[in-house]
Amino acid sequence: MTDDLRPDEQATDHVDGGPVPGIPPDQSEWDDSLPIQSPWRIAWRRFKRHRLAFGGLIFVIILVAIAILAPILAPQDPNVVDVSASRNPPSADHLLGTDSAGRDVLSRLIFGSRVSLTVGVAAALSAAGLGTLLGLLAGVAGGWIDAIIMRVVDVFLSFPSLMLILLLVAVLGPSVVTIIVVIAFFEWPTACRIVRQMALSIKEQDFVLAARATGSSRWRIMRKHVAPGVLSPLTVVATLLSAGAILLEAALSFLGLGVKQPQASWGGMLEEAQSLTILKEMPWLWIPPGAIIALTVLAINFIGDGLRDALDPRQQM
């Protein structure tokens, strides 16, 4: 430690004019070389320490890259039918073998990631968006608006949603857009509940009282204080929702209610595994899509866990 770090010298170090006479300055030591610790920077630092979550993030980034670069990466056209090469085991030509229609499994797996990720991201974002809007409305407005929204949420959460999703998809006709809309329609209540709860707890904080005392309108308090506050739990929820959406899409495709053939999707590839012979004797047809679904969902859930720890409001920043 050297002389120039002495606090009494620092105290006179004010930019314009120095301290106001008669008013005691703070006089504490402050190391200006320390980086500014914004809440998001702290969360990122904590997230990085969470090894599984960080690994999950890298896995998902690679997956996204694969989905974007699919036409370059895929060794074959995923939709070219070759009846002569039906259900061939893995070989030099077809690294993961071929399916019943003689299509390359690896290429279909690579293109299938596009469907899964699109559905996962889009469904989670729409569900989170709708949930946030209604959750904020319920939390900030309160009263009968809150009561109505929350009863609707209760109704949604008490339905056997899978059955209704099946019904709706069957009625509307299967397509990527239908699946996204239907999943979002049934998953928003989860986000809504969490956002409302968070909004209510932020409303009780003293800084909201202080904002009211300065004359901030309700709308401004919602925009400036409540909405940014719900963002961190919302990130966690959206992540977990996207994992759920990917699983749901796979389940729907498995049941033949997913994307239309011949478009490749992981769940659709599993559809073939409904036959016992294939299950027993042709593992290349179902193990790769099954494994990739499981790994993706696991990776996203790890990310969710990591985010939850990193953004935990109870932890001291």
Place this chain on the structure above:
Amino acid sequence: MTAAPRSLSEDIHTRPSLGEELLRVEGLKVHFPVRSTILRRQLGVVKAVDGIDLTLAAGETIGLVGESGCGKTTAGQAILRLIEPTAGRVVFRGSDITSLSGRAIRPLRREMQIVLQDPFSSLDPRMTVRSIIAEPLLVHGLGGNSRGRRRRVDELLELVGLRSELGSRFPHEFSGGQRQRIGIARALALNPQLLILDEPISALDVSIQAQIINLLEGLQAELSLAYLLIAHDLAVVKHICDRVAVMYLGKIVEAGTRDEIYETPTHPYTQALLSAVPIPDPSKRGDKQRILLEGDVPSPQDPPSGCRFRTRCWKAQPECSTEVPELADRGEHGHLNACLFPEMVERSS
């Protein structure tokens, strides 16, 4: 009494001369309904504040003291209209603000601000210090452009003894005392005439409390502020306040100048309260008679009849349960008390 105006006059923004009446509170009541959890049926009423009167002059400090649950914080928030008063009037510089709408009351926010107790929850953790202090300016469209606001925030930071470079940091990077300085800077941003200080130092470490007390005193002298200090610490109130009102279960039981309250208290509750404060001087251990009160504070949902203090009062007479003692000058004491049998007790100091 004049009819309540529909908007505030521009006059309230002119600075009053010292000693001119700033705030008058008449018969202020705040009652909260108690409802059952499921059917929301009203079970009763908590009379958190049950008819208090106060006046505050420009540049003056008045202390509102009492133990937890006496209604002092509720009273402060009701004066600011952060909680709706059930009855009574709040008059700021001649304008009755009790029935103004949320929009019409906004100009008043420039003149009356609040400093809260908890330096941790009173600052939004996701905003920089600069945007926290600039928020009131933005809300009221004051401070000009972003450059002008920046200058004003720098000025405010210097005013509360913080270096202006620290403005780009976040609240959690500061200690409790520094955060309280930030909260004070926010309250001063609009250049108010009156600050309501709600336990501004009780959450701070002992060595930091004096810094904030001195800061508040310095600011008062510099900016001719009036303070309404809400506190439970009798020593702090004695150090800062010109006048003191003692609250018990929603009512003021004694009010007077600092010397009247601390040197010659007349209400038994005030006497007990003062005698219970531990004194940091072991040589005075045997000097004073400690008055030990019996039992706990009764529930404000079901306060005792007559004098609310009678259930813990060692002097209680049968009259005390039937007659409600008004806060009045009962002669020979020179200040107001709400006891049927007041007695002046000289306290050595």
Place this chain on the structure above:
Amino acid sequence: MDSQTTPTGEPLLSVRNLSTTFSTETGLVQAVRNVSWELYPGEILGVVGESGSGKSVTMASIMGVVPKPAGKVSGDSVMFEGRDLLKLPPREMRKIRGREITMIFQDPMTAFNPVKTIGHQIAEAIRVHDRRVSRKAARARSIELLASVGVPSPEARYSQFPHEYSGGMRQRAMIAMAIANGPKLIIADEPTTALDVTIQAQVLDVLKLIQAETGAATILITHDLGLISEMSDRVLVMYAGKVVESSDVFSVFGNPQHPYTLGLLASLPRIDTRLDSLLSIPGQPPSLTSPPPGCAFHPRCELSRGRSECWTAEPPLVQIAGPTDHTTACHFFTEMDTEAGRVSAMLGVDVRSKAES
């Protein structure tokens, strides 16, 4: 009542070079840094310090309740009646906790189990340490204990739950539980901080009475100098994990020998006297991950005024010549009288206690 004697004889508790650290996200927190002190039988030892001074962690270290694995306790010894608490196996330690050494916490709501009745918990505390006591006898004894701490109608109160007690009553029940097994040492950690001043007075009254009756040595941890002055026989002043001054209560308040102690006295608003102004201690309490070098108080010290000794050499806790057992950890304590004079001139009164015997 004002029995001011320098304790003699064998100490009940003797702490030698105790240190406690916690590993956290931001680094190693040195919560307690090499402290040594004694507690004598029957005395009330006041430990005063701000948050982060290490006063509560010291006690947790003695009791063996520092959260593991983040916390690490090291040191030469903590001798309690011939046994070294640092080396005692957990089994033995459990026998001592709750019987020979008991604690009273700041928040009795969390110290009691909310789903069991108060009486049941006191009776359990008795039976945990002595299974030979019958349930009936434990019940009778618990009611007796509740009565002794001034809980009205103890028979009925026995079967009430913690939430049915008011704050002051819960703290009385906590005291009853603490004395249930005839402890030799009671550690009261901020026992009245959560209470209102009139209730605090009641609880302190009970605490004093119980202490006089049982003769148990008591450690009173608090940030409130008023409480220390009214309750304790001897005082330890802690700052940044170290003991900076210790003596009998009259010497500490009458003739403070550390600038921090004097600084606390000068920054305190008083109800018993009128101060012209308060002299605040500048700056903030130090970081415990990287405490200031030398004397941890030097960046805030008026007496140091930048003298290099203060930040290059760590002042040892030294004995001051005189009739009392007064120690201080300041390089320039011989200048404390002049410093006190300067402070008095600025405050308009001498904040030091008058009675110097």
